[in-house]
Amino acid sequence: MIHASASRLLPALAWLLLSLSLLLAVWWLAAARIGNPVLLPGPALVATGLAELLGGRTLFDDIAASLKRVFIGFFIASALAIPLALVMAYLRPLRSLLLPIVSLLRPIPPIAWIPLAILWFGIGDRPSYFITALAAFFPIFLNAFAGGLAVEPRHIHAARFLGANRWRLIRSIYFPSALPSIWTGLRIGLGQSWMAVVTAELIAAQSGLGYMIQASRINLETSHVLVGMLLIGVLGALMTTLLGVTERFVLPWQQRQR
Amino acid sequence: MPSLRIGPSPSLRNATAPIAANGPAGSAIRAADRASPPLKRGAISLRNVGISFGADRRRFALCDVSLDIAPGEFAAFLGPSGCGKTTLLNLVGGMLQPTEGTVRIDGDAVREPTPRCNVVFQQHSLFAWMTVLDNVAFGPRALGLAEPESVARALLRLVGLEDFAAAYPATLSGGMQQRVAIARALATSPDVLLMDEPFGALDAQTRSIMQEELARLRHTFAPTVIFVTHDVDEALLLADRVFVMGVNPGSIKAVIDVDAELPSRNRREHDSASLSLRSRVLGLIREESLKVFNR
Numbered sequence: 001m002i003h004a005s006a007s008r009l010l011p012a013l014a015w016l017l018l019s020l021s022l023l024l025a026v027w028w029l030a031a032a033r034i035g036n037p038v039l040l041p042g043p044a045l046v047a048t049g050l051a052e053l054l055g056g057r058t059l060f061d062d063i064a065a066s067l068k069r070v071f072i073g074f075f076i077a078s079a080l081a082i083p084l085a086l087v088m089a090y091l092r093p094l095r096s097l098l099l100p101i102v103s104l105l106r107p108i109p110p111i112a113w114i115p116l117a118i119l120w121f122g123i124g125d126r127p128s129y130f131i132t133a134l135a136a137f138f139p140i141f142l143n144a145f146a147g148g149l150a151v152e153p154r155h156i157h158a159a160r161f162l163g164a165n166r167w168r169l170i171r172s173i174y175f176p177s178a179l180p181s182i183w184t185g186l187r188i189g190l191g192q193s194w195m196a197v198v199t200a201e202l203i204a205a206q207s208g209l210g211y212m213i214q215a216s217r218i219n220l221e222t223s224h225v226l227v228g229m230l231l232i233g234v235l236g237a238l239m240t241t242l243l244g245v246t247e248r249f250v251l252p253w254q255q256r257q258r
Numbered sequence: 259m260p261s262l263r264i265g266p267s268p269s270l271r272n273a274t275a276p277i278a279a280n281g282p283a284g285s286a287i288r289a290a291d292r293a294s295p296p297l298k299r300g301a302i303s304l305r306n307v308g309i310s311f312g313a314d315r316r317r318f319a320l321c322d323v324s325l326d327i328a329p330g331e332f333a334a335f336l337g338p339s340g341c342g343k344t345t346l347l348n349l350v351g352g353m354l355q356p357t358e359g360t361v362r363i364d365g366d367a368v369r370e371p372t373p374r375c376n377v378v379f380q381q382h383s384l385f386a387w388m389t390v391l392d393n394v395a396f397g398p399r400a401l402g403l404a405e406p407e408s409v410a411r412a413l414l415r416l417v418g419l420e421d422f423a424a425a426y427p428a429t430l431s432g433g434m435q436q437r438v439a440i441a442r443a444l445a446t447s448p449d450v451l452l453m454d455e456p457f458g459a460l461d462a463q464t465r466s467i468m469q470e471e472l473a474r475l476r477h478t479f480a481p482t483v484i485f486v487t488h489d490v491d492e493a494l495l496l497a498d499r500v501f502v503m504g505v506n507p508g509s510i511k512a513v514i515d516v517d518a519e520l521p522s523r524n525r526r527e528h529d530s531a532s533l534s535l536r537s538r539v540l541g542l543i544r545e546e547s548l549k550v551f552n553r
Protein backbone atom coordinates (compact mmCIF):
# COMPACT_ATOMS: atom_id res chain seq x y z
CA MET A 1 0.00 0.00 0.00
CA ILE A 2 2.64 2.48 1.06
CA HIS A 3 5.16 1.42 -1.52
CA ALA A 4 2.55 1.16 -4.25
CA SER A 5 4.54 1.86 -7.38
CA ALA A 6 3.05 2.67 -10.78
CA SER A 7 3.39 -0.96 -11.84
CA ARG A 8 1.41 -2.17 -8.83
CA LEU A 9 -1.21 0.59 -8.94
CA LEU A 10 -3.16 -0.84 -11.84
CA PRO A 11 -3.67 -4.34 -10.41
CA ALA A 12 -4.68 -2.76 -7.08
CA LEU A 13 -7.27 -0.66 -8.89
CA ALA A 14 -8.45 -3.73 -10.82
CA TRP A 15 -8.93 -5.61 -7.56
CA LEU A 16 -10.93 -2.73 -6.14
CA LEU A 17 -13.24 -2.71 -9.16
CA LEU A 18 -13.61 -6.48 -9.01
CA SER A 19 -14.48 -6.31 -5.32
CA LEU A 20 -17.11 -3.61 -5.87
CA SER A 21 -18.55 -5.59 -8.80
CA LEU A 22 -18.95 -8.59 -6.53
CA LEU A 23 -20.91 -6.50 -4.02
CA LEU A 24 -23.10 -5.09 -6.78
CA ALA A 25 -23.76 -8.55 -8.22
CA VAL A 26 -24.78 -10.05 -4.89
CA TRP A 27 -26.96 -7.05 -4.13
CA TRP A 28 -28.59 -7.13 -7.56
CA LEU A 29 -29.33 -10.86 -7.28
CA ALA A 30 -30.76 -10.49 -3.78
CA ALA A 31 -32.98 -7.57 -4.83
CA ALA A 32 -34.22 -9.50 -7.88
CA ARG A 33 -35.01 -12.52 -5.72
CA ILE A 34 -36.85 -10.54 -3.04
CA GLY A 35 -38.71 -8.62 -5.68
CA ASN A 36 -39.96 -5.90 -3.31
CA PRO A 37 -38.24 -2.50 -3.69
CA VAL A 38 -39.52 -1.36 -0.30
CA LEU A 39 -37.66 -4.20 1.42
CA LEU A 40 -34.55 -4.10 -0.78
CA PRO A 41 -34.31 -1.81 -3.80
CA GLY A 42 -31.78 -2.92 -6.44
CA PRO A 43 -28.72 -0.94 -7.57
CA ALA A 44 -30.59 0.77 -10.39
CA LEU A 45 -33.31 2.13 -8.07
CA VAL A 46 -30.72 3.32 -5.59
CA ALA A 47 -28.82 5.05 -8.40
CA THR A 48 -32.05 6.82 -9.32
CA GLY A 49 -32.51 7.71 -5.66
CA LEU A 50 -29.01 9.14 -5.57
CA ALA A 51 -29.75 11.23 -8.66
CA GLU A 52 -32.93 12.57 -7.03
CA LEU A 53 -31.08 13.45 -3.85
CA LEU A 54 -28.20 15.04 -5.74
CA GLY A 55 -30.80 17.25 -7.44
CA GLY A 56 -31.92 18.68 -4.10
CA ARG A 57 -29.81 20.66 -1.66
CA THR A 58 -30.47 18.73 1.54
CA LEU A 59 -28.10 15.83 0.77
CA PHE A 60 -25.05 18.08 0.80
CA ASP A 61 -26.33 19.86 3.89
CA ASP A 62 -26.75 16.48 5.58
CA ILE A 63 -23.25 15.35 4.64
CA ALA A 64 -21.79 18.64 5.85
CA ALA A 65 -23.74 18.41 9.11
CA SER A 66 -22.49 14.88 9.81
CA LEU A 67 -18.89 15.70 8.91
CA LYS A 68 -18.93 18.80 11.10
CA ARG A 69 -20.23 16.81 14.07
CA VAL A 70 -17.62 14.11 13.62
CA PHE A 71 -14.71 16.49 13.30
CA ILE A 72 -15.72 18.63 16.26
CA GLY A 73 -16.38 15.60 18.45
CA PHE A 74 -13.17 13.94 17.29
CA PHE A 75 -11.19 17.10 17.98
CA ILE A 76 -12.65 17.45 21.49
CA ALA A 77 -11.88 13.79 22.21
CA SER A 78 -8.28 14.07 20.97
CA ALA A 79 -7.65 17.27 22.89
CA LEU A 80 -8.84 15.64 26.12
CA ALA A 81 -7.67 12.05 25.68
CA ILE A 82 -4.05 12.47 24.51
CA PRO A 83 -2.79 14.82 27.26
CA LEU A 84 -4.74 12.92 29.92
CA ALA A 85 -3.36 9.58 28.74
CA LEU A 86 0.24 10.80 28.64
CA VAL A 87 0.02 12.43 32.06
CA MET A 88 -1.51 9.25 33.47
CA ALA A 89 1.26 7.16 31.92
CA TYR A 90 3.82 9.48 33.51
CA LEU A 91 2.30 9.91 36.99
CA ARG A 92 1.62 6.66 38.78
CA PRO A 93 -0.75 8.01 41.51
CA LEU A 94 -2.98 9.67 38.94
CA ARG A 95 -3.01 6.42 36.98
CA SER A 96 -4.11 4.41 40.00
CA LEU A 97 -6.79 6.99 40.78
CA LEU A 98 -8.33 7.31 37.32
CA LEU A 99 -7.83 3.97 35.63
CA PRO A 100 -10.74 2.21 37.43
CA ILE A 101 -13.07 5.00 36.29
CA VAL A 102 -11.95 4.52 32.70
CA SER A 103 -12.45 0.76 32.96
CA LEU A 104 -15.96 1.30 34.29
CA LEU A 105 -17.08 3.85 31.69
CA ARG A 106 -15.47 2.25 28.66
CA PRO A 107 -17.90 -0.68 28.16
CA ILE A 108 -20.91 1.68 28.06
CA PRO A 109 -21.71 2.07 24.35
CA PRO A 110 -22.22 5.61 23.06
CA ILE A 111 -25.84 4.82 22.19
CA ALA A 112 -26.57 4.28 25.90
CA TRP A 113 -25.53 7.89 26.52
CA ILE A 114 -28.06 9.29 24.05
CA PRO A 115 -30.94 9.68 26.54
CA LEU A 116 -28.65 11.66 28.84
CA ALA A 117 -27.27 13.61 25.89
CA ILE A 118 -30.79 14.66 24.88
CA LEU A 119 -31.66 15.62 28.46
CA TRP A 120 -28.50 17.68 28.80
CA PHE A 121 -28.17 19.16 25.34
CA GLY A 122 -31.60 18.86 23.65
CA ILE A 123 -31.84 18.07 19.95
CA GLY A 124 -29.33 19.24 17.30
CA ASP A 125 -25.56 19.60 17.07
CA ARG A 126 -24.57 19.57 20.72
CA PRO A 127 -25.74 16.08 21.71
CA SER A 128 -24.01 14.81 18.56
CA TYR A 129 -20.75 16.51 19.57
CA PHE A 130 -21.08 14.81 22.92
CA ILE A 131 -21.73 11.37 21.44
CA THR A 132 -19.02 11.55 18.75
CA ALA A 133 -16.49 12.80 21.30
CA LEU A 134 -17.43 10.00 23.67
CA ALA A 135 -17.08 7.38 20.94
CA ALA A 136 -13.64 8.63 19.88
CA PHE A 137 -12.36 9.25 23.40
CA PHE A 138 -11.73 5.68 24.57
CA PRO A 139 -9.79 4.32 21.59
CA ILE A 140 -7.65 7.46 21.52
CA PHE A 141 -7.13 7.44 25.27
CA LEU A 142 -6.28 3.75 25.57
CA ASN A 143 -3.81 3.77 22.69
CA ALA A 144 -2.10 6.97 23.82
CA PHE A 145 -1.87 5.54 27.32
CA ALA A 146 -0.29 2.33 26.06
CA GLY A 147 2.13 4.39 23.98
CA GLY A 148 3.05 6.50 26.98
CA LEU A 149 3.81 3.38 29.00
CA ALA A 150 5.85 1.80 26.24
CA VAL A 151 8.74 4.27 26.30
CA GLU A 152 11.96 2.24 26.42
CA PRO A 153 13.93 2.84 29.64
CA ARG A 154 17.17 2.54 27.68
CA HIS A 155 16.04 5.36 25.40
CA ILE A 156 15.49 7.52 28.45
CA HIS A 157 18.87 6.54 29.88
CA ALA A 158 20.64 7.12 26.59
CA ALA A 159 19.04 10.54 26.21
CA ARG A 160 20.00 11.56 29.73
CA PHE A 161 23.61 10.49 29.17
CA LEU A 162 23.53 12.60 26.04
CA GLY A 163 22.57 15.61 28.12
CA ALA A 164 18.81 15.88 27.49
CA ASN A 165 16.86 17.95 30.03
CA ARG A 166 13.26 17.19 31.00
CA TRP A 167 11.72 19.21 28.19
CA ARG A 168 13.92 17.58 25.55
CA LEU A 169 13.09 14.17 27.02
CA ILE A 170 9.36 14.80 26.67
CA ARG A 171 9.60 16.37 23.22
CA SER A 172 12.23 14.12 21.64
CA ILE A 173 11.81 10.79 23.45
CA TYR A 174 8.42 10.38 25.16
CA PHE A 175 6.24 11.97 22.50
CA PRO A 176 7.74 10.26 19.41
CA SER A 177 7.84 6.94 21.29
CA ALA A 178 4.11 7.20 21.91
CA LEU A 179 3.25 8.63 18.50
CA PRO A 180 2.69 5.36 16.59
CA SER A 181 0.23 4.28 19.28
CA ILE A 182 -1.43 7.68 19.38
CA TRP A 183 -1.81 7.55 15.62
CA THR A 184 -3.46 4.11 15.79
CA GLY A 185 -5.82 5.48 18.43
CA LEU A 186 -6.72 8.46 16.26
CA ARG A 187 -7.49 6.20 13.33
CA ILE A 188 -9.74 3.91 15.35
CA GLY A 189 -11.27 6.90 17.14
CA LEU A 190 -12.21 8.60 13.89
CA GLY A 191 -13.93 5.42 12.69
CA GLN A 192 -15.82 5.04 15.96
CA SER A 193 -16.78 8.68 15.88
CA TRP A 194 -18.15 8.40 12.35
CA MET A 195 -20.26 5.39 13.32
CA ALA A 196 -21.50 7.17 16.43
CA VAL A 197 -22.61 10.29 14.58
CA VAL A 198 -25.08 8.24 12.58
CA THR A 199 -26.42 6.69 15.77
CA ALA A 200 -26.81 10.10 17.37
CA GLU A 201 -28.51 11.59 14.34
CA LEU A 202 -31.00 8.72 14.13
CA ILE A 203 -32.37 9.88 17.46
CA ALA A 204 -31.14 13.28 18.52
CA ALA A 205 -30.87 15.46 15.42
CA GLN A 206 -32.87 16.95 12.58
CA SER A 207 -30.12 16.95 9.97
CA GLY A 208 -27.23 14.76 8.94
CA LEU A 209 -26.97 11.42 7.15
CA GLY A 210 -28.39 9.51 10.13
CA TYR A 211 -31.42 11.76 10.24
CA MET A 212 -31.84 11.46 6.48
CA ILE A 213 -31.90 7.65 6.76
CA GLN A 214 -34.46 7.80 9.55
CA ALA A 215 -36.70 10.27 7.72
CA SER A 216 -36.52 8.21 4.50
CA ARG A 217 -37.49 5.07 6.37
CA ILE A 218 -40.60 6.79 7.76
CA ASN A 219 -41.51 7.79 4.19
CA LEU A 220 -40.82 4.21 3.01
CA GLU A 221 -38.21 5.60 0.58
CA THR A 222 -35.91 2.62 1.02
CA SER A 223 -33.72 3.62 -1.92
CA HIS A 224 -32.86 6.85 -0.08
CA VAL A 225 -32.07 4.82 3.04
CA LEU A 226 -29.58 2.82 1.00
CA VAL A 227 -28.10 5.96 -0.56
CA GLY A 228 -27.49 7.23 2.99
CA MET A 229 -25.94 3.95 4.07
CA LEU A 230 -23.65 3.76 1.05
CA LEU A 231 -22.54 7.36 1.53
CA ILE A 232 -21.71 6.61 5.16
CA GLY A 233 -19.61 3.66 3.99
CA VAL A 234 -17.85 5.57 1.24
CA LEU A 235 -17.06 8.59 3.41
CA GLY A 236 -15.84 6.38 6.26
CA ALA A 237 -13.57 4.43 3.91
CA LEU A 238 -12.25 7.70 2.47
CA MET A 239 -11.37 9.00 5.92
CA THR A 240 -9.47 5.82 6.76
CA THR A 241 -7.61 5.96 3.46
CA LEU A 242 -6.73 9.63 3.96
CA LEU A 243 -5.31 8.88 7.40
CA GLY A 244 -3.39 5.96 5.94
CA VAL A 245 -1.82 8.22 3.34
CA THR A 246 -0.84 10.88 5.88
CA GLU A 247 0.75 8.26 8.12
CA ARG A 248 3.97 8.16 6.17
CA PHE A 249 4.46 11.86 6.82
CA VAL A 250 3.63 11.56 10.50
CA LEU A 251 5.59 8.36 11.12
CA PRO A 252 8.29 8.33 8.41
CA TRP A 253 10.50 5.91 10.35
CA GLN A 254 7.86 3.20 10.34
CA GLN A 255 7.61 2.75 6.58
CA ARG A 256 9.71 -0.38 6.36
CA GLN A 257 7.93 -2.14 9.16
CA ARG A 258 4.54 -2.48 7.49
CA MET B 259 41.88 5.96 8.22
CA PRO B 260 41.09 9.44 9.48
CA SER B 261 41.14 10.08 13.18
CA LEU B 262 39.97 13.07 15.09
CA ARG B 263 39.53 14.64 18.44
CA ILE B 264 36.14 15.93 19.35
CA GLY B 265 34.63 17.73 22.25
CA PRO B 266 35.89 19.24 25.44
CA SER B 267 37.11 16.14 27.21
CA PRO B 268 40.69 16.58 28.39
CA SER B 269 41.11 12.84 28.20
CA LEU B 270 41.49 13.39 24.49
CA ARG B 271 44.64 15.31 25.22
CA ASN B 272 46.36 11.97 25.43
CA ALA B 273 45.19 10.86 22.07
CA THR B 274 48.19 10.90 19.80
CA ALA B 275 46.15 11.09 16.62
CA PRO B 276 46.16 14.37 14.72
CA ILE B 277 43.02 16.41 14.32
CA ALA B 278 41.17 15.67 11.13
CA ALA B 279 37.90 17.48 11.83
CA ASN B 280 38.25 20.40 9.48
CA GLY B 281 36.25 23.59 9.50
CA PRO B 282 34.60 25.43 12.36
CA ALA B 283 33.78 22.29 14.33
CA GLY B 284 37.44 21.39 14.44
CA SER B 285 38.53 24.79 15.66
CA ALA B 286 35.78 24.90 18.28
CA ILE B 287 36.98 21.53 19.49
CA ARG B 288 40.56 22.70 19.71
CA ALA B 289 39.51 25.83 21.62
CA ALA B 290 37.54 23.76 24.10
CA ASP B 291 40.47 21.43 24.48
CA ARG B 292 42.86 24.27 25.27
CA ALA B 293 40.50 25.74 27.85
CA SER B 294 40.29 22.64 30.04
CA PRO B 295 42.85 21.82 32.74
CA PRO B 296 45.61 19.34 31.87
CA LEU B 297 44.09 16.56 33.96
CA LYS B 298 43.02 13.11 32.90
CA ARG B 299 39.41 12.47 33.81
CA GLY B 300 37.25 9.40 34.14
CA ALA B 301 38.69 7.80 37.30
CA ILE B 302 36.12 5.38 38.68
CA SER B 303 36.11 4.33 42.29
CA LEU B 304 33.74 1.91 44.03
CA ARG B 305 33.96 1.53 47.81
CA ASN B 306 32.15 -1.36 49.56
CA VAL B 307 29.35 -1.12 47.06
CA GLY B 308 26.36 -3.39 47.48
CA ILE B 309 22.81 -3.70 46.23
CA SER B 310 20.47 -5.66 48.41
CA PHE B 311 16.82 -6.47 47.91
CA GLY B 312 14.01 -8.42 49.50
CA ALA B 313 11.93 -7.46 52.52
CA ASP B 314 14.81 -7.85 54.98
CA ARG B 315 17.43 -6.45 52.57
CA ARG B 316 19.53 -9.53 53.28
CA ARG B 317 19.77 -10.76 49.70
CA PHE B 318 22.49 -9.17 47.61
CA ALA B 319 22.66 -8.66 43.87
CA LEU B 320 26.07 -7.17 44.45
CA CYS B 321 28.02 -7.33 47.71
CA ASP B 322 30.99 -5.37 49.03
CA VAL B 323 32.58 -4.47 45.72
CA SER B 324 35.58 -2.15 45.88
CA LEU B 325 37.64 -1.32 42.85
CA ASP B 326 39.46 1.53 41.14
CA ILE B 327 39.71 2.08 37.43
CA ALA B 328 42.19 4.60 36.11
CA PRO B 329 41.34 7.31 33.58
CA GLY B 330 41.54 5.92 30.08
CA GLU B 331 41.67 2.33 31.26
CA PHE B 332 39.71 -0.37 29.45
CA ALA B 333 38.10 -2.62 32.07
CA ALA B 334 36.17 -5.70 30.98
CA PHE B 335 33.76 -7.51 33.28
CA LEU B 336 33.24 -11.23 32.80
CA GLY B 337 31.15 -13.70 34.73
CA PRO B 338 28.22 -16.07 34.60
CA SER B 339 24.69 -14.78 34.15
CA GLY B 340 23.36 -13.24 37.33
CA CYS B 341 26.73 -12.19 38.70
CA GLY B 342 25.79 -8.52 38.58
CA LYS B 343 27.94 -7.35 35.65
CA THR B 344 25.20 -5.20 34.21
CA THR B 345 24.15 -4.07 37.68
CA LEU B 346 27.69 -2.82 38.22
CA LEU B 347 27.65 -0.97 34.92
CA ASN B 348 24.30 0.58 35.82
CA LEU B 349 25.75 1.74 39.14
CA VAL B 350 28.71 3.45 37.50
CA GLY B 351 26.34 5.20 35.11
CA GLY B 352 23.91 6.27 37.83
CA MET B 353 21.05 4.28 36.29
CA LEU B 354 20.90 2.46 39.65
CA GLN B 355 21.73 3.61 43.16
CA PRO B 356 23.69 1.37 45.54
CA THR B 357 22.08 0.43 48.84
CA GLU B 358 25.55 0.25 50.43
CA GLY B 359 28.81 2.04 49.73
CA THR B 360 29.66 4.76 47.24
CA VAL B 361 30.33 5.03 43.53
CA ARG B 362 32.47 7.97 42.50
CA ILE B 363 33.76 9.33 39.24
CA ASP B 364 36.68 11.73 39.68
CA GLY B 365 35.71 12.03 43.32
CA ASP B 366 32.06 12.99 42.73
CA ALA B 367 29.35 10.62 43.92
CA VAL B 368 27.27 9.35 40.99
CA ARG B 369 23.56 10.11 41.44
CA GLU B 370 22.00 9.99 37.98
CA PRO B 371 22.97 9.60 34.33
CA THR B 372 24.99 12.62 33.22
CA PRO B 373 27.00 13.46 30.09
CA ARG B 374 30.18 12.64 31.98
CA CYS B 375 29.37 9.03 31.01
CA ASN B 376 27.81 7.58 27.93
CA VAL B 377 26.39 4.20 27.18
CA VAL B 378 26.16 1.63 24.40
CA PHE B 379 23.60 -1.11 25.01
CA GLN B 380 23.43 -4.51 23.35
CA GLN B 381 20.84 -3.44 20.78
CA HIS B 382 17.81 -1.32 19.95
CA SER B 383 19.01 1.72 21.82
CA LEU B 384 18.99 4.06 18.83
CA PHE B 385 16.08 6.49 18.63
CA ALA B 386 14.02 4.81 15.91
CA TRP B 387 12.20 8.03 14.99
CA MET B 388 15.38 9.95 14.21
CA THR B 389 17.70 9.60 11.25
CA VAL B 390 21.21 8.28 11.83
CA LEU B 391 22.56 11.82 11.70
CA ASP B 392 20.02 13.13 14.21
CA ASN B 393 20.82 10.25 16.54
CA VAL B 394 24.51 11.12 16.54
CA ALA B 395 23.84 14.87 16.72
CA PHE B 396 21.40 14.43 19.63
CA GLY B 397 24.08 14.73 22.32
CA PRO B 398 25.93 17.71 20.81
CA ARG B 399 22.57 19.48 20.36
CA ALA B 400 21.35 18.71 23.88
CA LEU B 401 24.63 19.98 25.30
CA GLY B 402 24.57 23.08 23.12
CA LEU B 403 27.90 22.29 21.46
CA ALA B 404 28.94 24.29 18.41
CA GLU B 405 28.09 22.83 14.99
CA PRO B 406 26.41 19.63 16.22
CA GLU B 407 25.85 18.41 12.67
CA SER B 408 29.50 18.75 11.67
CA VAL B 409 30.50 16.86 14.80
CA ALA B 410 27.96 14.13 13.99
CA ARG B 411 29.13 13.88 10.38
CA ALA B 412 32.75 13.63 11.47
CA LEU B 413 31.85 10.78 13.83
CA LEU B 414 29.84 9.01 11.14
CA ARG B 415 32.81 9.29 8.79
CA LEU B 416 34.95 7.74 11.49
CA VAL B 417 32.71 4.66 11.72
CA GLY B 418 32.34 4.52 7.95
CA LEU B 419 28.64 5.37 7.82
CA GLU B 420 28.61 8.88 6.37
CA ASP B 421 26.53 7.62 3.44
CA PHE B 422 23.77 6.53 5.82
CA ALA B 423 23.30 9.88 7.58
CA ALA B 424 19.74 10.28 6.28
CA ALA B 425 18.66 6.68 6.88
CA TYR B 426 16.45 5.55 9.72
CA PRO B 427 17.99 3.00 12.13
CA ALA B 428 15.48 0.27 11.24
CA THR B 429 16.91 0.16 7.71
CA LEU B 430 20.45 -0.64 8.94
CA SER B 431 21.96 -4.01 9.82
CA GLY B 432 22.66 -4.86 13.47
CA GLY B 433 26.38 -4.16 13.09
CA MET B 434 25.74 -0.79 11.46
CA GLN B 435 23.28 0.14 14.21
CA GLN B 436 25.92 -0.61 16.84
CA ARG B 437 28.45 1.54 14.97
CA VAL B 438 25.93 4.39 15.02
CA ALA B 439 25.36 3.77 18.74
CA ILE B 440 29.11 3.99 19.36
CA ALA B 441 29.39 7.14 17.25
CA ARG B 442 26.48 8.67 19.17
CA ALA B 443 28.09 7.80 22.50
CA LEU B 444 31.45 9.28 21.46
CA ALA B 445 29.90 12.45 20.03
CA THR B 446 29.72 14.02 23.48
CA SER B 447 33.29 12.98 24.33
CA PRO B 448 32.37 11.21 27.56
CA ASP B 449 35.04 10.63 30.19
CA VAL B 450 33.57 7.19 30.77
CA LEU B 451 32.12 4.89 28.13
CA LEU B 452 29.80 2.16 29.42
CA MET B 453 29.35 -0.78 27.07
CA ASP B 454 26.84 -3.46 28.01
CA GLU B 455 27.53 -6.43 25.72
CA PRO B 456 27.68 -4.08 22.76
CA PHE B 457 28.49 -6.85 20.27
CA GLY B 458 26.48 -9.61 21.94
CA ALA B 459 23.76 -9.68 19.32
CA LEU B 460 26.08 -9.68 16.30
CA ASP B 461 27.28 -12.60 14.22
CA ALA B 462 30.87 -13.76 14.80
CA GLN B 463 32.32 -12.14 11.69
CA THR B 464 30.73 -8.74 12.32
CA ARG B 465 31.69 -8.96 15.97
CA SER B 466 35.36 -9.47 15.17
CA ILE B 467 35.36 -6.45 12.84
CA MET B 468 33.59 -4.36 15.44
CA GLN B 469 36.14 -5.35 18.06
CA GLU B 470 38.96 -4.07 15.89
CA GLU B 471 37.03 -0.90 15.21
CA LEU B 472 36.46 -0.35 18.92
CA ALA B 473 40.15 -0.92 19.66
CA ARG B 474 40.99 1.77 17.11
CA LEU B 475 38.36 4.27 18.33
CA ARG B 476 39.36 3.70 21.90
CA HIS B 477 42.91 4.86 21.22
CA THR B 478 41.60 7.92 19.40
CA PHE B 479 39.18 9.01 22.11
CA ALA B 480 40.76 7.40 25.18
CA PRO B 481 37.75 7.32 27.49
CA THR B 482 37.67 5.05 30.49
CA VAL B 483 35.74 2.00 29.28
CA ILE B 484 33.55 -0.31 31.34
CA PHE B 485 32.91 -3.26 29.05
CA VAL B 486 30.49 -6.00 30.08
CA THR B 487 30.68 -9.20 28.04
CA HIS B 488 30.15 -12.95 28.06
CA ASP B 489 32.96 -13.48 25.59
CA VAL B 490 36.35 -14.31 27.17
CA ASP B 491 38.27 -13.83 23.92
CA GLU B 492 36.68 -10.45 23.41
CA ALA B 493 37.61 -9.37 26.92
CA LEU B 494 41.22 -10.54 26.57
CA LEU B 495 41.52 -8.92 23.16
CA LEU B 496 40.29 -5.48 24.14
CA ALA B 497 40.82 -4.93 27.85
CA ASP B 498 43.72 -3.62 29.91
CA ARG B 499 42.29 -5.41 32.92
CA VAL B 500 39.64 -8.12 33.18
CA PHE B 501 37.44 -8.39 36.26
CA VAL B 502 35.99 -11.87 36.72
CA MET B 503 32.85 -11.76 38.79
CA GLY B 504 31.33 -14.43 41.01
CA VAL B 505 27.79 -15.22 42.05
CA ASN B 506 25.86 -15.50 45.34
CA PRO B 507 26.41 -12.72 46.05
CA GLY B 508 27.70 -10.87 43.01
CA SER B 509 31.27 -9.82 43.72
CA ILE B 510 34.72 -9.50 42.16
CA LYS B 511 36.38 -12.90 42.17
CA ALA B 512 39.61 -12.16 40.32
CA VAL B 513 41.33 -9.29 38.57
CA ILE B 514 43.60 -10.08 35.65
CA ASP B 515 46.08 -7.52 34.40
CA VAL B 516 46.03 -8.44 30.74
CA ASP B 517 48.55 -5.77 29.82
CA ALA B 518 51.07 -7.30 32.20
CA GLU B 519 50.35 -10.91 31.31
CA LEU B 520 50.15 -10.45 27.57
CA PRO B 521 52.51 -7.60 26.72
CA SER B 522 52.38 -8.59 23.08
CA ARG B 523 49.97 -6.27 21.32
CA ASN B 524 48.74 -8.76 18.81
CA ARG B 525 46.28 -10.61 20.98
CA ARG B 526 44.52 -12.27 18.09
CA GLU B 527 47.50 -14.61 17.83
CA HIS B 528 47.09 -17.55 20.11
CA ASP B 529 50.54 -18.09 21.59
CA SER B 530 50.97 -20.29 24.65
CA ALA B 531 50.77 -17.37 27.10
CA SER B 532 47.42 -16.18 25.79
CA LEU B 533 46.05 -19.70 25.58
CA SER B 534 46.90 -20.47 29.18
CA LEU B 535 45.49 -17.14 30.34
CA ARG B 536 42.34 -17.86 28.39
CA SER B 537 41.86 -21.28 29.97
CA ARG B 538 42.52 -19.79 33.41
CA VAL B 539 39.77 -17.24 32.94
CA LEU B 540 37.40 -19.84 31.52
CA GLY B 541 38.11 -22.02 34.54
CA LEU B 542 37.26 -19.19 36.93
CA ILE B 543 33.97 -18.52 35.18
CA ARG B 544 33.13 -22.20 35.01
CA GLU B 545 33.64 -22.55 38.74
CA GLU B 546 31.13 -19.75 39.33
CA SER B 547 28.64 -21.10 36.80
CA LEU B 548 28.68 -24.49 38.52
CA LYS B 549 27.82 -22.82 41.83
CA VAL B 550 24.54 -21.72 40.29
CA PHE B 551 23.73 -25.25 39.16
CA ASN B 552 24.74 -26.97 42.38
CA ARG B 553 22.87 -24.64 44.66
